[in-house]
Amino acid sequence: MKVELLSPAGDLERLKIACIYGADAVYIGGYKYNLRANATNFSLSEIKEGCKFAHALGKKVYLTLNIAFHNEDLDLVYDYIKEVVDAGIDAFIVSDLSIVKYIKDNFKVEVHLSTQDSISNYRSVKYLEEEKIDRVVLAREVRRDDIKEIIRKTNMDIEVFIHGAMCTFISGRCALSNYFTNRDSNRGGCAQICRFCFSINSESEPFSMAVKDLNMALYIKDMIAIGVKSFKIEGRMRSPFYLAVVISSYRRIIDAIYSNTLTSNLLNKELKILSRVSNRENSSHFYDKEADVSDQYYSGRGENSNQDYLGIIYKKDNNLYTIRQRNYFKLGDEVEIITPNMDIINFKVTNLYNEKGESISVANQADSIIKISIDKDLPIFSMIRKCYLK
Ligand code: SF4
Structure with a gap:
């Protein structure tokens, strides 16, 4: 076993x-x-x-x-x-x-x-x-x-x-x-x-x-x-x-x-x-x-704050994903999406919307709700992070 x-x-x-x-x-x-x-x-x-x-x-x-x-x-x-x-x-x-x-x-x-x-x-x-x-x-x-x-x-x-x-x-x-x-x-x-x-x-x-x-x-x-x-x-x-x-x-x-x-x-x-x-x-x-x-x-706590976690997908409507944002990112950023089935997907942020569906250029308020259209079928609880593998 x-x-x-x-x-x-x-x-x-x-x-x-x-x-x-x-x-x-x-x-x-x-x-x-x-x-x-x-x-x-x-x-x-x-x-x-x-x-x-x-x-x-x-x-x-x-x-x-x-x-x-x-x-x-x-x-x-x-x-x-x-x-x-x-x-x-x-x-x-x-x-x-x-x-x-x-x-x-x-x-x-x-x-x-x-x-x-x-x-x-x-x-x-x-x-x-x-x-x-x-x-x-x-x-x-x-x-x-x-x-x-x-x-x-x-x-x-x-x-x-x-x-x-x-x-x-x-x-x-x-x-x-x-x-x-x-x-x-x-x-x-x-x-x-x-x-x-x-x-x-x-x-x-x-x-x-x-x-x-x-x-x-x-x-x-x-x-x-x-x-x-x-x-x-x-x-x-x-x-x-x-x-x-x-x-x-x-x-x-x-x-x-x-x-x-x-x-x-x-x-x-x-x-x-x-x-x-x-x-x-x-x-x-x-x-x-x-x-x-x-x-x-010996000297100091030795801790760095980690701002790699950008958001978590918790709702989807076809290819429009609702995300609880965590850390700052913006249009044009290259990010990675990790999924529960172990995929790691590279993605460039080409669109961003606030909760009301209005276009925005930056996601900069922790815990705010944003939406992104992503041309992939991603499960709920997929997460967006900064690129780890480049
Ligand atoms: S983490 Fe807490 S319990 Fe563990 S050694 Fe430090 S102070 Fe003690």
């Missing part, structure tokens, strides 16, 4: 985009008990709708329930678990062992142990096997040879992170945010303090504790060979555009591996696409070596 490509989804639109751009499964957060309190998150009716949408395409939906539970958090969680099981989710991603036991004792739904538990060795995984856990999301800090040994010595489905932001501290073992901002990072409130700039005194050079993002595109083939079952992308706060680009890129790499058509050309092209959509540098961190100073951002 093919390895699973697992995407984050911060809301219903992103769930749909992740599914149609090639994810096999998505993970979402409900209104409580997950580590992204600032993501839009899903109401119960949205969970139902998301599950219905994903299941119709043969995809799965996992719900994160992975905060560090304190006594007060337990009051309502049991009712909530029943509600979301009824809504149709396929698995819970859990860190608290009492919640694991409760779900296992009362429901047939799968339980995946969250990376928050920092599982890093085969004996822990063997123990979790005895507890009937269905999958373990390993700590992001586990080396390749240890992943291989864990897979060889257990029968557990192993999931690993392959792309996105990393913690400077081992995930789930950081309380910087609590101390600095009164926001509990293990109950969804992380303010990313590690990316702040600090200085020892007024004369010293400012420094940060942030680390580069993870990018495992070069190691996908190796990880499939050692038996990893699921590849997880980080980022429930990421934009629809980021998800579409990253998911479709990994989709093409995975499919090419299974069809024996992965070439260095294709891999280089995908690396170029992935680096373009990211606003930070990236690294493989702990997989093939010990992470060191080269994986860190």
